[in-house]
Amino acid sequence: MNAPSPPIHVLQFRGHTLHAMASGALHWPAAELLCVSDLHLGKSERMARRGGPMLPPYEGIDTLLRLDADIAATRPRTVVCLGDSFDDAASADALDDVTASHLRPLMAGRRWIWIAGNHDPGPIALGGTHLSEYRLAPFVFRHIAEPGAEAEISGHYHPKARLSGRGRGITRPCFLVDGDRIVMPAYGTYTGGLHCDGPELSALMAPGARAILLGVPPVAVPMPRRPA
Amino acid sequence: MTALPPQITGWFESRGWAIHPHQRAMLARAGDPCTLLIAPTGGGKTMAGFLPTLAELADGSHQGLHTLYISPLKALAADIRRNLTGPITEMGLPIRVEDRTGDTSSNTRKRQRADPPHILLTTPESLALLTSYEDAGRTFAGLRRVIVDEIHALAESKRGDQLMLALSRLASLAPGLRRVGLSATVEDPAAIARLLARHPDPCEILQADPGPDPDIAMLTTPEPPPWSGGGGKYAIPRVLEEVKRHRTTLIFHNTRAQAEIFFHHLWLANDEQLPIGIHHGALAREQRERVEQAMTDGRLRAIVCTGTLDLGIDWGDVDLVIQVGAPKNVKRLVQRIGRANHRYNAPSKALIVPANRFEVIECVAALAAVREHDLDGDPRGPGPLDVLCQHILIRAAAGPFDAGDLHAEVITTGAYADLPRETFDRCLDFVATGGYALRAYDQWQRLMQRPDGLWQLRDPRAAQRIRMNVGTIVDADKMAVRLHKSRGGKPLGEVEEYFASMLRKGDTFLIGGEIVRYEGMREMVVEVTRTPWQKPKIATFMGTKFATSTQLSDRILSMFRQDDWPELPGHTRDWLHLQRKVSRLPERDRLLVESFPHDGREHLVAYGFAGKNAQQTLGLLLTQRMEAQGLNPMGFVATDYATLIWGLDAVEDARPLFSRENLVETMETWLAENAVMKRTFKGSAIIAGLIDRSMPGGKRKSGRQATFSSDILYDTLRKYDPGHVMLEITREEAMRGLVDFGRIEAMLERIGDRIDHVRLSRVTPLAAPLFLEPGRVPVEGLASQRLMEEEAARLMRTAGLETA
Structure with a gap:
């Protein structure tokens, strides 16, 4: 029995077919690869550790349950986590048993690549392959977009976009796509976003870029930009 | 009676002023633990509050703080300082008066803690902050009197609850502290007296001459x-x-x-x-x-x-x-x-x-x-727990405490007099550990219990953070409005975020009396240009909305019982007569429901007179029931007195729709998902210290990855920890606030099974204005997705791109 096909947005990038998933994951069916970015596991723990608020400590479970569902739907042989998978190096070490016990079965039986992020640069004890960037032709996967890069898939910025339709404003995390790069939305449950009409993302993305807003299914619009 | 020293009596005489009777009465009761003065504005109310202080301080022997004056407005504190300093100087009294608000410089504030003036004028928030310092005991030692001005305004809000909790603390730091409340005319002075007095102290109520009728x-x-x-x-x-x-x-x-x-x-x-x-x-x-x-x-x-x-x-x-x-x-x-x-x-x-x-x-x-001097007001119910949680945090910032002592102190506050120890302990647990079913923070608890049983901050640096979050005013998310200039133009004001999110380039709206044109949003700033010649699109940003009070609604319903209305202008009188002829007029102990076709749709009007919030909730509940019954409701609109619902199919019998069981059941399922709950959650979560003001919904951090929405926290909590105390607090808040289910229940109680469903062939006179009401709420399921797709298709077409 086939699982119902998940709601996706199909996009062509550098001659390859990629699926932007409603959850914020990116699926490359031909390579049997699933890519997610900015899981920020351990965020609530880090905040409490630093004397901040004690947020509901369930975001790790929630993030991994969604990842579990995406893996079940796409059956990837390779999973690439594009960095900032852990909120900081200490959260990776301090990962609670519940979260760790959800993560291990997901990693079992497939190639698992941890790309280093700016929050979690150090190696971690969870297994998997640790890389600063990963190349699988024609793509390069890294945490932060590099100027002048081509065929690059990155995360870091947590892009989000705002639309207004018939008197209702809608703000959603989004993929940003131009001819050279894809910037992924943050996958973690407790992650904010950076408006793509701010200066940084407006400068990064080429004219004609699109934003693919998360939804069921995700929908593409011309990327909202900073007013000139 | 406290005898007035000659400097003061001389000052009054030199001006040819007589001391008002209520000012004398306040002097006579200067030694009482608690007095509430009800006086009209302009009646020398503030002087009545301060005279005993001036008398007690006249001989110059008192060291340190003597009287604390608290007002809801910092502008008022500054104003009173000017109005008080004048007479004190003229009387030649050796009294130092200072104010302390959010605008006071940090140097002055530090100095005020170590060397307080005789009279300190402040706000509830600044006072709460003062009690959070380790040296609070020294600052307040010797304090004799507290004057709470405009207490009628404070008593209606959480600011009042916070203030009274702070006073419970002061009463421990300065035993024998006397309290005075100054109030405008209110419907139930005894209720305010109960809030003001240290429970179970008595509080005498003095009524000044109210003056002539307006x-x-x-x-x-x-x-x-x-x-x-x-x-x-x-x-x-x-x-x-x-x-x-x-x-x-x-x-x-x-x-x-x-x-x-x-x-x-x-x-x-x-x-x-x-x-x-x-x-x-x-x-x-x-x-x-x-x-x-x-x-x-x-x-x-x-x-x-x-x-x-x-x-x-x-x-x-x-x-x-x-x-x-x-x-x-x-x-x-x-x-x-x-x-x-x-x-x-x-x-x-x-x-x-x-x-x-x-x-x-x-x-x-x-x-x-x-x-008829018939004032209205609804009892506020017991003290809210989010404010209590913040009070516990403030207490912890000031130093280690014993839970039993703090509970004993808290229940001397009128609004919390009946607070069970168990509820207090749940709040303490929440503050200390987060109170989650998953004990994730044992290592990082905010408060820890020491071997000697006292509670203290795990990390003393947390005190700073607690102080930054003091206060119970939670504003809706606002966005600044500025003139569009390359380097950020002149600030014009603020609009609520949801209003800003509805704007499209070229839309015009009013702010500060100017018509401006929306140019775009730059991060969290709405940029506009001036367009004085254009017609403004209606500015729908909200501000406070009040529902018509129960008493006033009752009066209107009573008026409907009259045979005629000579007190009304002719046009309105004719309107009511016509309604009575065509259908009937709503009555207090019955519920009038009208249904009629109009413009190709079926309509139903329920005249509940329950106030706008409750009528709105009723609209949401009824449309949900109707949806379940396959009646295809399409939308509704609510006013203070009625809810109008339109849809594809006629309601044959409205009675079952209003069964209490049905509505309560719908309420339970609906409530959890509702945006109102999320908004309420955010407010309570900020007050209770679950989230920082500088976090979700608070001020935006300067960093790249901005804050995430507090809605996510609400959803996560509901999914993984549905019994959490914060959800309970939210529910209670919403029920008495925006959802106002209490008034729906009161209405159901009142009408019993006396529902009059009148089926008509066309719109009735009383229903007609409802068709012109703004704020129509569409009933929809996957509307956001559909709207997003529609808008995306439009934008892609405009940009000459394909949608796939």
Whole structure:
């Protein structure tokens, strides 16, 4: 029995077919690869550790349950986590048993690549392959977009976009796509976003870029930009 | 009675002033633990509060802080300092008076803690902050009296709860502390006395001579008010006439949007260029201060304003108050009227302008209530737990404490007198550990219990963070509005985020009396240009919305029982007669439901008279029931007195829709998902210290990855920890706040099974204005997704791109 096909947005990038998933994951069916970015596991723990608020400590479970569902739907042989998978190096070490016990079965039986992020640069004890960037032709996967890069898939910025339709404003995390790069939305449950009409993302993305807003299914619009 | 020292009596005599009877009475009771003085504005109320202090301090022997004065407005604290310093200097009294608010410099504030003045004037938030320091014991040692000004305003909000909790702390730091409350006219002085007094101390209530009854009437206009809507634009020529006829007029509106629109049209009609200003909470501070200054200097003939001018500086020159729109609440009306003529024993003069035909009835009912001194108000219920959680945090910031002692202290606060220890302990657990079913933070608890049983902060640095989050005012998410310039233009004010999110490039709206055009959003700033020649799109940003009070609704329903209405203008009277002929009029102990086809759709109107919030909730609940029954409801709109629902199919029998079990059951499922709950959650979570003000919904961090929405926290909590105390607090808050289910229940109770469903062939007179009401709520399922797809398709087409 086939699982119902998940709601996706199909996009062509550098001659390859990629699926932007409603959850914020990116699926490359031909390579049997699933890519997610900015899981920020351990965020609530880090905040409490630093004397901040004690947020509901369930975001790790929630993030991994969604990842579990995406893996079940796409059956990837390779999973690439594009960095900032852990909120900081200490959260990776301090990962609670519940979260760790959800993560291990997901990693079992497939190639698992941890790309280093700016929050979690150090190696971690969870297994998997640790890389600063990963190349699988024609793509390069890294945490932060590099100027002048081509065929690059990155995360870091947590892009989000705002639309207004018939008197209702809608703000959603989004993929940003131009001819050279894809910037992924943050996958973690407790992650904010950076408006793509701010200066940084407006400068990064080429004219004609699109934003693919998360939804069921995700929908593409011309990327909202900073007013000139 | 405290004898007045000669410097004071001499000062009064030199001015030829007599001490008012209520000022004498306050002196006579100076030794009582608690006194509440009810006096009209202009009655020397503040002096009555301070006279015992001046008398006790006259001999110069008291060291340190003697009297703490708390007002809801920092402007008022500064004003009182000026008004008090004058007489004290003239009397030659050795008394130091200072104020302390958010505007006080940090150097002064530090000095004030170590070397407090004799009289300190402050706000509830600044006081709570003062009690959070380790040296609070030293600051407040020797404190004898606390004066709470405008306590009627504080008593209605969490600010009052926080203040009273702080007083419970002060009572421990300074035993024998005496409390005085100063209040405007209220419906239930005993309730305020209970809040003020240290439980179970008695509190005597002194009523000053209320002065003459106000001179108040409905403004008559040559043309009748419109059938619906607010704002009172039709009355502008008459309002201008009245402004010309008086020295200074305050023109009150119920919402900011209405104030803006009215001000705009007032200016268009202001041929003589009378100096008229506007004042409301969404204006930039500089702009508000300019208006206040102009007012103080007597340069303005009128100010269009909202509740921001309900309290505050005594402007003796105001000789007319105009209330535009039905007052919704008689007590607020009376207090607003009191803003005119701050001279003792002169009647205040006020005019009410009904904004639409139904409000004519409401205004007549309100006028009758004012004449009969029949004020309204709803009991507030026990003290809210989010404020208690913050109080526990503030206590922890000041140093280690014993849980039993703190509980004992808290229950000396009127609003928390019945707080069970178990509930207190749950709040303490929440503050200490997060209170989650998953004990994730054992290592990182905020508070820990020491071996000797006392609770203390795990990390003393947390105290700083707690102090930054003190306060119970949680604003809706606002976005600054600025003129569009390359380097950020002049700030004009703020709009609520949801309003901003609806704007499209080219839309025009009013702010600060100017018409501006929306150019774009730059991060969290709305950029606009001036477009004085364009017609403004209606500004729908909200400001405070009040529901018509239960008492006022009852009065209206009682009026409907009359055979005729000679007190109403002809047009309104005819309208009611016609309704009675065509259908029937709503009655207090019955529920009138009308249904009729109109314009190809079926309509149903329920005249519940439960107030706007409750009628709105009723709309949501009924449409959900109807959806379940396959009646295809399409939308609804609610006013203070009725809910109108439209859809594809007719309701044959409305009775089952209103069964209590059905509504409660629908309520349970609906409530959890509701945006109202998420909004309420955010407010309570900030107050209780679950999230920082600088986090979700608070101020945006400067970092790249901005904050995430508190909605996510709410959803996560509901999914993984549905029994969490924060969800309980949220529910309780929503039920008595925006959801107002209490009034639906009261209505169901009142009507029992007496539901009159009248089936008609067309729209009835009473229902007709509902069709013109703004704020129609569509009933939808996957609407957001559909809207997003529609908009995406449009944008892609416009950009010449394919949608796939």
